[in-house]
């Protein structure tokens with residue numbers, strides 16, 4: 091099958107707008123790009139056209155003389171039609187855009203429509219598989235194969251509704267879902283939801299306790315979307331110094347701030363055509379929240395030191411372990427941004443609500459840890475597995491991983507290759523004297539910083555930032571050296587999480603010997 095985006099000839103678009111000038115503008119733009127275009131001036135005409143034939147894309151204005159474009163979209167969804175729908179909303183009505191995305195629109199455009207963006211969104215919609223019937227945020231819609239509007243064959247094959255995500259996903263998508271170990275009903279529901287919502291452009295908010303696997307969910311959303319060939323850019327919003335946020339997000343021109351020695355692109359530019367994963371979004375300061383909202387709504391960013399804005403095409407997936415609704419109530423998070431990010435919600439349940447996943451998870455985590463070290467995958471004894479199964483499990487998968495990591499490092503290898511010592515004491519609490527791990531303690535809590543012991547340089551540095559960077563670099567490189575370049579272990583040694591480690595490595599340009607990818611790779 092030829093890619094309609096590279097060869098839109100034969101691809102059919104229905105344009106629904108009551109303003110003749112705008113209709114003509116859209117038609118001409120699409121005709122020039124090689125699409126076959128039909129148009130309608132109102133809902134009634136659109137319904138007639140849709141009854142007679144099928145299209146690849148329907149582009150509809152929100153306000154039509156005889157109804158709402160949103161209702162046309164809902165009819166398409168209810169009839170299980172494969173057309174991808176793009177809704178055009180008035181400037182300053184973000185609620186309409188959110189409502190359209192929730193109702194199953196592929197994407198939306200805001201008036202006045204920027205033609206470059208228009209062409210980009212249409213091309214994106216053409217690359218996407220036909221809208222999965224049943225996708226709305228409020229649950230599966232009714233599917234009718236033969237409707238009053240006629241079952242004319244679709245010009246492009248509709249993607250089947252994903253009852254089992256793995257079967258319909260591309261292989262990268264299936265692999266990303268498979269990396270999320272667990273077959274409990276709770277995890278199956280999460281995977282099903284990912285497969286269902288991945289295909290639209292709608293922003294996704296992933297909520298769940300720390301260490302539940304929210305980043306894996308974000309990766310799976312990306313890998314199952316039509317953007318899977320584009321970049322996936324993870325950003326830990328909580329790890330970036332406040333004064334650098336704008337430059338990091340939107341890029342900066344040389345000389346726009348002290349230390350900007352060259353032009354640099356921001357996260358939005360790096361994620362162009364792909365997915366921007368904003369982790370710990372609840373940690374973003376209010377001032378930056380306003381700038382982010384604008385960038386998401388306008389789909390344009392202005393690098394620091396630049397006068398012109400530039401268009402960006404990214405899908406936003408964000409995550410937080412905080413209760414964002416409560417943060418909104420407390421005035422710490424902007425309601426409008428919350429509304430904009432939370433078009434689709436995916437909730438990752440804590441580990442204690444999916445205990446049946448524990449045996450498979452332990453096995454997978456041990457295999458991963460072993461791959462970093464000896465290569466010999468140890469087995470847990472029955473007693474150890476029983477201990478884990480009956481532990482209170484205040485923590486999540488990250489804590490489980492840490493626990494197994496420490497147990498492997500400290501346990502005396504027996505026949506199992508793991509050691510026979512119990513993982514927990516009789517009262518089902520962790521055994522800190524053996525494992526030095528407290529499942530209930532916050533990450534890195536209680537670790538001595540040692541900062542007060544640092545000798546001061548004999549003469550004061552002339553460039554404090556540069557000097558501090560050099561010190562930080564030395565510390566990171568040493569921790570990485572001492573852990574055989576295991577980023578997770580090096581981060582743990584320094585009281586950081588993996589993303590903070592990645593961020594710092596990337597900022598300081600530290601790469602693994604033989605790799606040119608700073609800070610990336612999972613370990």
Ligand SMILES: Nc1ncnc2c1ncn2[C@@H]1O[C@H](COP(=O)(O)OP(=O)(O)OP(=O)(O)O)[C@@H](O)[C@H]1O
Nearest residue numbers: 269270271299300301302303304305306411487488
């Ligand atoms: N279902 C799972 N299967 C296998 N590994 C998992 C699973 N869930 C989480 N992990 C592993 O646990 C660790 C923590 O996962 P991740 O970083 O995705 O959590 P998170 O919810 O994003 O945490 P935080 O809120 O701290 O950012 C990672 O090493 C990840 O690979």
